Amino acid sequence: MKIALTLGVVCFVICAAWAGPVQPIRIGNQTEWSLSQSAYLYTTPQKLSPQQAFASIRQVRLAAIKQEHINLGLQAGYVWLYFRLANEGAAKTVLFTLDRIDIHYVQAFRQRGRAIDTLALTGDALPFSSRPVRLNYFAIPVKMAAHEEADILILLEKKNEYISGNIGLYSASQFLQKVRTDSAVVAFFLGIAAFIFLFNFFLWFSLDDSVHLLFMAHQVAIVSFVLINLGYGFEFLWPTFTYSNSLIMTMVSGIWASTNLFLIKKYLNLTATSSRFYRVVHWLAWYILIVSIVGCSLSLLRPASVPAYILKLGLSLLLIWIIANAIVLVSVFVEQVGKRNQAAYIYVAALSFMLISSVVYTLTLLNVINAGSYTTDWLIPSFLWEETILAFGLTVRYNRFRQQYFTLQLSLAHEQTRTNEAIIQAQESERQRIAADLHDDLGGTLATIRRRLTDIRQHLRDPQAAHELDALEPLIRQSSHDLRRIAHNLMPPEFARIGLRAALEQLVQSQPSQPTRFSFVVAGSEYRLATDVELNLYRIVSELIQNINKHAQAARTAVQLLYHNDHLTIMVEDDGLGSRAVANEGNKPGLGLTSSQLRAEYIGAQLWREVSLGGTLVMIDVPYATATHTLRTEPKQANESMSVT
Incomplete structure (x- = not known):
């Protein structure tokens, strides 16, 4: 009996220590506070009310996050993020941020004592106007009174889909500075993209080369993907179209991948004879384009009621085309680099960042690794790198083709000159031959005819016949004169x-x-x-x-x-x-x-x-x-x- 009582006390102490209060994040004069090792995640199979969720905190095992990028993989339940705040100074407002824009429900609650109040009821499943801060990503303000402590609980619901994103906790001033910096980076990205687009538009307009048209289409897909992934599509284009961000991002990423393959085929001059991967590139591009547009468009008809197995199928197809696209790209680049295709070197340099990012992103989706904020921060720099290098490559390609064109024109001019020379020399040779033949052969024949007629005239006794022969004399003389004139015109004597x-x-x-x-x-x-x-x-x-x-x-x-x-x-x-x-x-x-x-x-x-x-x-x-x-x-x-x- 004593042994049983002792074991019970030990278990109670262990459980009490295990489920005891977590250490709060102390809000002082800093501008940013780390949530690593200070925020906790737990999952429930069913959706709980805020009261139930706060009550269950001391009854479940909490797992502290190790970094400020959460990657929970494919989730079938409800994910709760919990942390405590302790304000050590005057009243202030801090802001919790989450940059993953396609989470269907993001609900934030605060408990002070026994009172529970709602901080935010928003998410991809609700109109954009539901966001407490009208921003392209989730930002939830938390007002703290002087020396106040509060428990914060945030529900992240995206059933049967991947949940990941970067989280942060900022002061109001630091948050505004972050917004300004993010806006400046996006504006810089759009400015560079617009310059490259206009440059290629003028090249396409002047050269009528379809590679520039494909590049512009690929660039539009890139810019659209970046802006949608950052949340600007939901903010400005479809603020009331709910449950749509994931599907639209998937569709646009498919268009980006397919236009990239079409561009590679044209940029590297791939043909059935120059590359054994030509048909693979061609059909993979069409497969990605059709599946992404048709599949996502059908799902957008009723985005809130897409069955779980359809979502899993779509995610599987997404991973398949990401992996297949990476394998095909690497295979084509290895082949073309081996063939000393100079355009392949430029394209490899342009997509190097993107290929690495795609591999990291895929492994992160599969929950093999947690790449941290890299999975989202790579977007703008990698795409800028790709666009700049490809634009440079197209300029090099244009200059190379221009040089080849001028070389060809010069060769054609030389060939035309040689042809003209041959024609003129042939004409002169023929003129000289004809002139010589007229003078030597026909001229001699006319002279012989004239002498013979003279001899015949001397032996004629018939006056009428003699008169007829006399009439022929001026004709023969005129013929000889015409013959000399024609021969002279063909080749003047002693012209040199x-x-x-x-x-x-x-x-x-x-x-x-x-x-x-x-x-x-x-x-x-x-x-x-x-x-x-x-x-x-x-x-x-x-x-x-x-x-x-x-x-x-x-x-x-x-x-x-x-x-x-x-x-x-x-x-x-x-x-x-x-x-x-x-x-x-x-x-x-x-x-x-x-x-x-x-x-x-x-x-x-x-x-x-x-x-x-x-x-x-x-x-x-x-x-x-x-x-x-x-x-x-x-x-x-x-x-x-x-x-x-």
């Missing part, structure tokens, strides 16, 4: 010796006086250019004269050579149909004009053509190539002219 001026003079002199009267004018001291340059100028002028004879219906035409100190100007002007002929033929340039422009570009000359009702003016400016200048003769008198009638 006589030069451009003399060749053009002969060309103008060879033109018939009707219906167009041609004049030839030379001004300045003659300078010889390279033979191929002069030959191409001759071809251009010859083509222009041929066009005038065919189409212009001009009465007068002037061909002028103006030798300046540093360049030669050739002007071909007529008083023909001009713009009337252009209107009749359409705006498309003819083959001759196209060939002339091609030759001008080939020799580095500039060709202008002005057409009016009074006729047509074509000007050709040819810069002197100093290394090839050769003065052919003594300078002739300026303004020397010659007219051909």
